[in-house]
Amino acid sequence: MEKAERTMMETVRNVELGETKVGLTKGLQTFQTKMEVFFLQKGFILVLIGFLLGRALILSHLTPFSLPFFAAVYMIRRDKAPLALIGLLAGAVTLSIGSIVFTFAASVIFLISFRLFMQFKSNTVKALPFFVLFTSFIVKCVFLYVQQNQVFTVYDGVMAGVEAALSFILTLIFMQSIPLLSMHKRKKSLKTEEVVSLIIMLASVMTGTIGWTLYDLSIEHILSRYLVLLFAFVAGATVGSTVGVVTGLIFSLANVSSFYQMSLLAFSGLLGGLLKEGKRTGTAAGLLIATLLIGMYGETEGSLMQTIYESCAAIFLLYLTPQNLAAKLAKHIPGTPEYAQEQQHYMRKIRDVTANRVEQFSSVFQALSKSFSQYDEKKDSDYEDHELDMFMSNVTEKTCQTCFKKDHCWSRNFEETYELMKTVMYEVETGEGVISHRTSRDLDKHCVKAQKVQDAVQKELTYFQANQKLKKQVQESRKLVADQLLGVSEVMGDFAREIQRERENHHKQEESILEALEEFGIEIEGVEIYSLEQGNVDIDMTIPYCHGRGECEKLIAPMLSDITGESIIVQKEECAKYPNGFCQVTFRSAKAFVVDTAVAHAAKGGGLVSGDCYSTIELGPGKFAIAISDGMGNGERAHHESNETLRLLQKILQSGIEEKVAIKSINSILSLRTTDEIFSTLDLAMIDLQDASVKFLKIGSTPSFVKRGDKVFKIEASNLPMGIIQDFDVDVVSDQLKAGDLLIMMSDGVFEGPKHIENYDAWMKRKVRELQTDDPQEIADLIMEEVIRTRSGSIEDDMTIVVAAIKHNTPKWASIPVGKYKNIS
Known part of the structure; x- marks a missing residue:
């Protein structure tokens, strides 16, 4: 009992701990969501960035960050511009009263002049950096002139020009980097210049x-x-070292004494990126190694221990960074x-x-096919009675309507008259317009006309x-259209399934092939595996120039076979x-x-x-016709018809x-496109090269x-030639070669060519x-010679004979064993 109670208590405790962890996770997610909404969507991150940029300096007294940042925010997110200005x-207050006056004056003058100037300019985005350039230069010159008691030197002009040029460049950078920080919906990927712009902005902040x-x-x-x-x-190392150089350059411009940074x-960045395979610990080790080396052999502001503490x-901040961030x-x-x-996920989504779109089109064609195929045969008794009633109605309208004995x-005597008229109709239809003497005598007794x-029945018939x-032709055409639409639907369905097939990752197999060929002494530039499916192997290789020695056929293909x-x-x-x-070579599976x-x-003749x-x-793969x-x-004319059929x-x-739908489609085209009696025969053999099975379609x-x-x-098979009738059943004969x-x-x-031969089958066999x-x-x-010889050398009809020999596919070269790399698929 005690053991059971202890187990129950542990279970309850585990459940409570699990609920606590779930609650903490949800709490953290909720907090993170609220922070993203507060900073990103509501734009309060612009206040923080603006504060730091407002007090940022270049060369100890230049402030080129304020106006470009405000102008970029005003252009991109105009509703958040007041937050950026605040x-x-x-930030400028923390420097001096003059800094806040300059920042406020530059922003107000920019707003007024920009709004006035943009009334005459349509492309505001391209004009913004130039406008910031001139506004910054003019305001800085006026500010220095007033600040120095109406004294303005060449040095002041040069420094104002430098600050204006920096403002021009920073405007371009902020135009690209601000959307990455402030907008809720970010782009899927960043270009190289956008990454650099983001780094410059973060370093400037x-x-x-x-x-x-x-x-x-x-x-x-x-x-x-x-x-x-x-x-x-x-x-990694490339981006890490780039960030290090750019950040160090920005800091050295802000404070010359920080150049060693x-x-x-x-x-x-270089060492941390190279050691990133060791996760956070490896990256941290790279920073510590660089700190020790630079601290011991370089010139630093403080002591080595202070640099290590920094x-x-x-590193502590790195470990605090959430993994999802x-x-x-x-x-x-x-x-x-x-x-x-992420790109693969995006491509998979596309x-x-x-x-799905192809499948939708396939389902549309399938629905159309079903709609066409559900035509009413109209062979039931009700329909026949209706047709007969309509026929009788047309006959009586022309004969009995004006007759005095109509009533x-x-x-x-409705039943007797109706049966007699029906008998007359059937006998006229079956007797080619002639009725029997008995029916004629009965009709003469019953009818005065x-x-x-009889003439009206024959004409109406x-x-x-x-x-x-x-109607029958329409029904046959509808059935043919239904078959064609169904065939298109099946093709599109197969295409949709082919699109959805995952391309497998074959990095390990590619490395194995490279190692096997290099161990054998063959130099390979690159290997790309597209498929390792049995019977459908597809491998591309890039190899150096082989001087025509045939290495691919004699060495590489046999090794790949093993x-x-x-x-x-x-x-x-x-x-x-x-x-x-380099040579580009494609290797594929050999057919059986x-x-x-x-x-x-x-x-x-x-x-x-x-x-x-x-x-x-x-x-395609594995079929021969x-x-x-x-x-x-x-x-x-006959050549044109037969050539068109094969095309x-x-x-x-x-x-x-x-194949059957294809032949029916061709037959429909040939029978409908002309009224001339021009027909074509077709003898088709479809051979599967994997198992040598064959289908014969003989029309x-x-x-x-x-x-x-x-x-x-x-x-042999019994089918009429194509073009005679619109609807016919294709007889398929299957065999195994x-x-x-x-x-x-x-x-x-050729078959009927021999002269004085009664049994063509026996003679040909x-x-x-x-x-x-x-x-x-x-x-x-x-x-061909035997047939022509029976005709005494004359050719009385067009003659064609095709002979196909079925053979096992035996490669020229035996496979070369490669030991441990065998059967990588």
């Missing part, structure tokens, strides 16, 4: 602390070293990991937005059939144009199979223009649309043959089986 006047001490420790030294430490810890701050105070600052400075991560037929009714045919665990080949190589240049193709081609066209197309199209007839096929297939084409050793297989197979595709001029060669070009030439 801060400047409060710190000059307002010159002369302040705490327990004999200089506040300006503590704050300046803290600033350098913070930037070195956040952004520039060396200390720059050295501290550095320790700066340092992380926020790092996100805005280029070159930091946080900045890169990518997701783009993908007798349709009011008293039998021949007129012609309109009815034309209307039904038109490293990745699959065959790698050189897909693209751009050699340097001069000896000291390759296809060697050969063609034999002949036009009718030995002419130059053939109605047959063929194409071999490589469709072979197509033969035969336009109706011969000559230039459309290639464009649509390369877009990623499925009005002749059979194909696969030769495997001594066996010959026929591939093997290494060593020969695929033989031909046009009808026998000729293919008797071939004693595996060379595709020899096979194509031999079959």
Whole structure:
């Protein structure tokens, strides 16, 4: 029992501690939010900055900070300008009465003259620095003239000019740096000049602390070293040393005796940035080392211990800095990991937005496809009755409406009349305008205008059939449009998923490849890995000029094959144009199979223009298409039709649309674009180079043959040629090829070319089986020669034969083992 009570008490205590920590965290977050609102949104930070800049000096008596700061705030945040002026006047009071008078007078004169002058000037931003320059120079000259009892020397004029020039430069700096400190919504990243401007402004603000001490420790030294430490810890040696140099330069201008501070701050920023991998401790160690070295060998104002105490105070401030504040600052400075991560997050967001937009378009096309595909077939009995009623209504309107027996037929004997009219309609439709003797006799008995009714039925039936045919064509067109829209929707959906795929970070794999190649003695300038997916490896390399020795194909690709665990080949190589240049090489995964193709081609009568066209197309990664199209007839018109068919096929297939939808789209285009009876056949084979599977789509084409050793297989399908009807079902025949197979595709001029042959299938199989060669070009030439020979040397039709040999893809060079770097993926 005691143990249980003790456990319960500990649990309660842990819960209370957890609640206390959560409460403190929320309290700190609330306090931080309130401080940000107070200082940033309400602008009270401008009072603090103005106070320090109002008492900042250059060369012990120049005050060039006040007017540029007020002018920049007035231009950027006009509603907060009074707060900035209050801060400047409060700071100037700490110097002298003359300083506050000069600051107030310069600000008021600037406001009055600027408001008057800007009525005639549109681009106020560009004019502001020049206006500050002239205002500062004139007011300073007048102030010195009055202050020195109407005596004005050349030295006074030079110093007024120097102060005006500094005001001009500071105005440009404050215009860039004030938005970074005072605006709530900050930019995602800072440019280099913006970082430097921010540093100059912070250093200028710190000059307002010159002369302040705490327990004999200089506040300006503590704050300046803290600033350098913070930037070195956040952004590294480059930014840290830059901050040190700029801050030290500003302090040395404010107080010449502080010139040694520039060396200390720059050295501290460099060492602190180099040791930033050790977190805050490493950066602090860099400051202490620099302090000891500069303090022992340099000239300092105070004792070494005092300088060390000041550095320790700066280190203490660094440890007090919240981690989230340092992380926020790092996100805005280029070159930091946080900045890169923020940029990746931004790019990921843009990518997701783009993908969502593409998905929305995909869903729109899918909805349109569904809308088109949900057409009403209108084959139900209600619709047929409605159509029949409309037909009867049109016939009776032309015949029975004016007949004196109308009431007798349709009011008293409606059922008998209706059935008789329906029988007449069906017999006229099925009998090609002729009705049976029995129906004719019944019609003569029942109707006094039998021949007129029969003629009206036949005439109305012609309109009815034309209307039904038109409706059917519209329905078929709607179905085709639905299929096309669905195909576009699928392509866009795949594209959206491709966009959303994360690009993996391959830094470790790139380093492993570099180390493996360098250990082997190959010099590599750079490696970029885009994909290590099995079967889709994509690696780019930059290598020094190889003098054409073939290092990429003979050494690097075999080593990459062992490293990745699959065959790698050189897909693209751009050699340097001069000896000291660099070559750009792309390595990709080798396909499991390759296809060697050969063609034999002949036009009718030995002419130059053939109605047959063929194409071999490589469709993206891992697919190979072979197509033969035969336009109706011969000559230039047939050549144009078949060539247009293959051109459309290639464009649509390369877009990623499925083969069946592509062929239906082409058929629709060919059938709708002309009223001439011009048709085309299409023989398409889609080969997967990873597993050698093949799909055959034969549209009005002749059979194909696969030769495997001594066996010959026929591939055929029954589809009408394209362009005859708008809607037809594409019959897809799938098969599995093997290494060593020969695929033989031909046009009808070759298949039906042999003379005095009754069974073309058996003849072609026998000729293919008797071939004693595996060379595709020899096979194509031999079959073409055999067909022409049966015709006694005459070519009576366009003839095309394409032979494809399926082979295993065997790289030229065996893989080179690399030991510990194997299978990095």
